[in-house]
Amino acid sequence: MTIAISASGLRKSFGDKTVLDGIDLAITSGSVFALLGPNGAGKTTTVKILSTLVKPDGGTATVAGHDLATDPKGVRSAIGVTGQFSAVDGLMTGEENLMLMADLHHLNRRQARRTTAELLHRFDIADAANKPANTYSGGMKRRLDLAMTLVGSPRIIFLDEPTTGLDPRSRRGMWQIVEELVSDGVTIFLTTQYLEEADQLADHIAVLDGGRLVAEGTSQELKRRIPGGHVVLHFADDAAVTAATGILTGAIRDGNNHTLRVPGDGSIAALRGLLDQLDAASIDVGELSVHTPDLDDVFLALTGQSQPETTR
Numbered sequence: 001m002t003i004a005i006s007a008s009g010l011r012k013s014f015g016d017k018t019v020l021d022g023i024d025l026a027i028t029s030g031s032v033f034a035l036l037g038p039n040g041a042g043k044t045t046t047v048k049i050l051s052t053l054v055k056p057d058g059g060t061a062t063v064a065g066h067d068l069a070t071d072p073k074g075v076r077s078a079i080g081v082t083g084q085f086s087a088v089d090g091l092m093t094g095e096e097n098l099m100l101m102a103d104l105h106h107l108n109r110r111q112a113r114r115t116t117a118e119l120l121h122r123f124d125i126a127d128a129a130n131k132p133a134n135t136y137s138g139g140m141k142r143r144l145d146l147a148m149t150l151v152g153s154p155r156i157i158f159l160d161e162p163t164t165g166l167d168p169r170s171r172r173g174m175w176q177i178v179e180e181l182v183s184d185g186v187t188i189f190l191t192t193q194y195l196e197e198a199d200q201l202a203d204h205i206a207v208l209d210g211g212r213l214v215a216e217g218t219s220q221e222l223k224r225r226i227p228g229g230h231v232v233l234h235f236a237d238d239a240a241v242t243a244a245t246g247i248l249t250g251a252i253r254d255g256n257n258h259t260l261r262v263p264g265d266g267s268i269a270a271l272r273g274l275l276d277q278l279d280a281a282s283i284d285v286g287e288l289s290v291h292t293p294d295l296d297d298v299f300l301a302l303t304g305q306s307q308p309e310t311t312r
């Protein structure tokens with residue numbers, strides 16, 4: 001396992017407002033990392049620092065093995081950034097935007113044409129290739145933006161709120177593209193206002209609040225951190241449910257279909273304890289499922305807000 005992005009003690013203030021107050025990161029190559037945080041938490045600032053657009057006031061970071069402070073050029077050559085400040089020129093066609101990008105990456109004419117044609121096809125914008133980009137839908141513009149980033153074949157891509165404002169279908173299309181990139185070994189650093197997006201895509205999630213990372217883990221780990229989880233046990237018959245109700249603390253019958261709900265965090269240790277207790281009493285369980293709170297519950301518990309961002 002190699003580390004694509006690492007950071008230690010990153011700090012940034014604007015005037016007397018501290019935006020980042022010591023951020024540490026270790027993001028594995030080929031994984032999706034999602035940074036969640038309320039409006040104005042500093043997600044974009046973090047992306048800008050790691051992509052060399054803004055200098056941190058303190059701390060160190062390495063991106064694709066290049067030190068941010070001493071080798072910003074090396075960092076820039078390894079990364080792609082798409083996001084809130086799109087590189088798409090609305091007056092140019094999709095094809096022209098991509099050709100311009102190919103020019104910037106010093107591809108020769110033939111390579112540029114081939115890459116542009118491939119990307120237009122792959123991102124489903126070939127039919128509109130000769131139309132000005134400002135006639136594109138929001139989803140098409142995002143896809144073109146990401147396609148332009150891919151011209152340089154970056155191994156690390158920063159996606160700053162890639163699906164904000166997109167309809168569910170376009171959002172899913174974008175998720176599929178991200179999944180394809182990851183299967184090609186690309187590392188994705190994602191900021192998002194959609195918990196569902198982090199849940200769907202991210203291997204590792206960090207929640208930024210008050211200038212610090214207040215929680216980190218997989219989506220399952222984060223969900224287990226807050227109360228509200230329970231385990232559902234399904235038994236073969238009434239006798240088994242009644243017997244289990246008698247021995248499992250806090251167990252509640254769920255309707256009349258031989259099902260019990262038992263409060264618990266769903267961890268391996270808790271499940272083992274539960275099953276051991278049933279085993280000791282010779283009660284067979286038919287089915288077992290773990291129900292964890294969703295990321296929205298986690299976010300509320302951690303930051304006191306029900307959604308990272310609801311308006312822009």
Ligand SMILES: Nc1ncnc2c1ncn2[C@@H]1O[C@H](COP(=O)(O)OP(=O)(O)OP(=O)(O)O)[C@@H](O)[C@H]1O
Pocket residue numbers: 014019037038039040041042043044045046309
């Ligand atoms: N160049 C700047 N000068 C002054 N303040 C800034 C500057 N850039 C960002 N800020 C402030 O820093 C804070 C963090 O901004 P940032 O854009 O990083 O947040 P964010 O988490 O990405 O939120 P959003 O999704 O709303 O952009 C905000 O309060 C913002 O007003």
